[in-house]
Amino acid sequence: MDKLCIRGQNPLRGEVAISGSKNAAVAIIPAALLANDVVTLENVPHIADVANLVSIMRDMHVQVDYLDEHTLRIDSRNMVNDCANSEGVRKMRASYYLLGVLLGRFKHARVAFPGGCDFGVRPIDLHVKGFEALGASVTTKAIIEMKATELLGTNIFLDFASVGATINIMLAAVLAHGTTVIENAAKEPHVVDTASFLNSMGADVKGAGTDTIRIRGVRRLHGSEYAIIPDQIEAGTYMVASAVTGGDIKITNVIPRHLDSISAKLREIGIRIREEDDAIRVIGGGRLKPTKVKTLPYPGFPTDMQPQMMVLLSMVNGTSMINESVTDNRFRYVEQLQKMGANIDVEGHIAIIEGVDRLSGSEVAATDLRAGAAMVLAGLAAEGTTYVTNINYIDRGYEGMVDKLKLLGADIERTGGSDPVLRVIKDHAG
């Protein structure tokens, strides 16, 4: 099994470029299938979740070619509507977007149950309610099957601002008859990016990024060329990497506005941050102050940055608190940080952190994607050597993390072979 070996306490220095957004890519790549045409996507991140989606789509006879490492050409003119038995679908939660896409394009979808990172029960009841409101009948047994004679636009009020449900309903509604209005919609940057991509194919989606999204159904979509936005969470992760190592790094290819909640929290703690048009410089060091963090839907502090922030706060003198209000059971990784000497008490959705002077190297496991990134950050900051296992989780969402960190001066090695995602992409190069 591959592992990472990190010798800590090197302050990071230099420049790192952020890749395309994972959570936008995993929505936009399947969304390309709505067009029955050729779509070219740029700034596609080079991560395992994308490689998995590509192989699911190839199994559906979609022609997918890498024009270069980050550019995908997707031709779905001869696709078959079948992924009911796909192992790939069972490997990732975001394969739920195939439901909206297939329902939208074929008015019929049979999709295996989506999998994904395990941090508690992650139902998709809001997606299903949305599809039913559009006129689909949905059965969920061994697989999810949906049928509709036609989809009719309607008003849908989401019980809470679910990212997945907002995007999935948009995907199904762009080819429906009439207008669909999603109220209490999610506002995350990847929701907006998916809407912009759909519009680039001829869809009529307005209001993405606000609480109310209006989708006027069109008869058909056409091919398009589109560049995916930079990854908010990858950028945030490198921001914290600089903070925990007392580093000074410039993070390029970012949209600083997407990082506002993270920048605000880091500034409050005492980290210096300088914003440029599409870059952000993060300077650690100095005396840091404890704080309170509550995860919230965008524009609040992202749940996907909660474990990384925990690492930083575990080394800030005084008492900090993290309230995880978006996801259930997303503190499972805390046990791993405790092995490294962190002093954290978890009670339900609340973690109380008593800052310690230093973390110590240990063998720790990535329990999910962002928890894995947090273990790497802890290893970078810790005294001694840290081994991180289960790094297949990290491969799912961070492009070339080892190489990027090495360029910043980190002492980090991957043992057990080369980057498996790179191998997949090389094997599939057109």
Ligand code: EPU
């Ligand atoms: N939920 C329901 N019913 C639903 C949908 C969601 O109960 O129908 C609950 C689940 O418990 C879920 C929580 O609400 O955990 C948040 O749901 P949301 O729909 O907002 O999130 P998601 O679609 O499951 C996306 C990201 C996650 C990110 C969350 C919150 C993708 C592919 N995934 O998940 O990203 O944590 O939004 O921002 O976009 C990650 O990147 O590491 C990651 C887990």
